[in-house]
Amino acid sequence: xxxxxxxxxxxxxxxxxxxxxxxxxxxxxxxxxxxxxxxxxxxxxxxxxxxxxxxxxxxxxxxxxxxxxxxxxxxxxxxxxxxxxxxxxxxxxxxxxxxxxxxxxxxxxxxxxxxxxxxxxxxxxxxxxxxxxxxxxxxxxxxxxxxxxxxxxxxxxxxxxxxxxxxxxxxxxxxxxxxxxxxxxxxxxxxxxxxxxxxxxxxxxxxxxxxxxxxxxxxxxxxxxxxxxxxxxxxxxxxxxxxxxxxx
Ligand code: F6R
Numbered sequence: 001x002x003x004x005x006x007x008x009x010x011x012x013x014x015x016x017x018x019x020x021x022x023x024x025x026x027x028x029x030x031x032x033x034x035x036x037x038x039x040x041x042x043x044x045x046x047x048x049x050x051x052x053x054x055x056x057x058x059x060x061x062x063x064x065x066x067x068x069x070x071x072x073x074x075x076x077x078x079x080x081x082x083x084x085x086x087x088x089x090x091x092x093x094x095x096x097x098x099x100x101x102x103x104x105x106x107x108x109x110x111x112x113x114x115x116x117x118x119x120x121x122x123x124x125x126x127x128x129x130x131x132x133x134x135x136x137x138x139x140x141x142x143x144x145x146x147x148x149x150x151x152x153x154x155x156x157x158x159x160x161x162x163x164x165x166x167x168x169x170x171x172x173x174x175x176x177x178x179x180x181x182x183x184x185x186x187x188x189x190x191x192x193x194x195x196x197x198x199x200x201x202x203x204x205x206x207x208x209x210x211x212x213x214x215x216x217x218x219x220x221x222x223x224x225x226x227x228x229x230x231x232x233x234x235x236x237x238x239x240x241x242x243x244x245x246x247x248x
Contacts, residue, residue, distance in 0.1 A: 004211060004224070005231040006246050008239045012045055012199050015233050019131070019195055020049035022231075026128055027063055034064045036130030036188075037090075038141075039082040042197050043131060047090040060096040064125050068132070068141040068188075070106040071177035072155060080169055080177075081106060104153065104181040111181060115153040122153070122187045130191035134198050137161045138206045138219035142182035145218045151186035155179055185223055193229040196221070198238040207234060208241035 009015035023046075027033045037043070054060060067086060074081035083103045091101055102121045108114035132140050137159055143149055144159040157179055158166070170176045188194070198207050210221035211232065224230050234242075 002225065002228050002230070006211070006234065006239070006242065007231060008234045008236065008242075010236060012235050015197065015199070015235055016043075016045035016049050019046050019197060019233050020053060022195065023050065023129065023131075024053050024058060027060065028058065030128060032062060032064065034066065034125045034127050036127040036183075036191050037065050037067050037086065038131045038133045038197075039067070039069070039085045040133045042133040042199055044089055046131070046197065050090060051093040054094045060094040063096055064100040065091075065096065065102065066122060066125060066127060066183075067103040068130075069180050069182040070104040072106045072111065072179040072181055073177050075107045076103075080175075104183075106177075106181060111155050114181065115155065118153040118181070118183070119187070122183065122190070127191035129193045129195060130188060132188070132194060132196040132221075134196055134203055134206050134210065134221050135159075135162055136165060136202055136206055138210055138221045140185075140196070140221050140224070141188060142180040143185050143188075143220045145220060147217060149185045149217045149220055149223065152184040153181065153187065154184055155181050185220065189223065189227050193231070194224060194227055195231045195233060196224065197233045199235045201237045201240065203238040204240045207232065207238050211242070211246075 070082045076083040078084060104118050105114050134140060137145050142156050144156060163176060167173055167176055209219050213219055213222055215222040215225055
């Protein structure tokens, strides 16, 4: 097991400012920085901070981004798609070149081909820092608990807990996508640095197990214990089961 950094903050705002500052340092010190990005509620305040940095003069015109995942069956114009989410919260407000934005296409006519295409994108643009959220069940990206974890980009059924957690964003349960296309575990681990962000009580158990539990496919985030450069950024609630020496 490698050393994993844990940084705990009193508020979501401070934690998000910390991550935004780490990202700002990377994009201002690399010629061609590549950011791996996540969606969901957790990184919204981070994207707000990045938009603010842009308003204060930080350019994103040299940045490449690669998103973790997308719902199968939702197009870029669907308000629940991750493509739509990323534009709404970040891309529409910064000067990033649209050709340098990479998000899996949930509407691709051939999903196998789309998975291979996305793998080629990840191989061509090695990720400098991958932002991750974590599911209550320990998923990262949409690598759900199970007997096997998949190395590369693949289509996966969403776990019942994930469907329940995501139902809040959809008008009707029948409209909820049942599958997603997601980066695989090996691609996530190939990022040079990983920042996992978790906020709130409901993430506390998954955070504890992923840092201290045995490495198991039943808690996919435990695989991060094998990576050399991982930082967990938490609020107090998500850190509540951690020994105090770790979480200070
Ligand atoms: C999103 C993703 C997911 C989320 C996770 C937590 O791109 O890959 O793994 O990070 O489900 O979601 P929130 O932040 O909504 O609690």
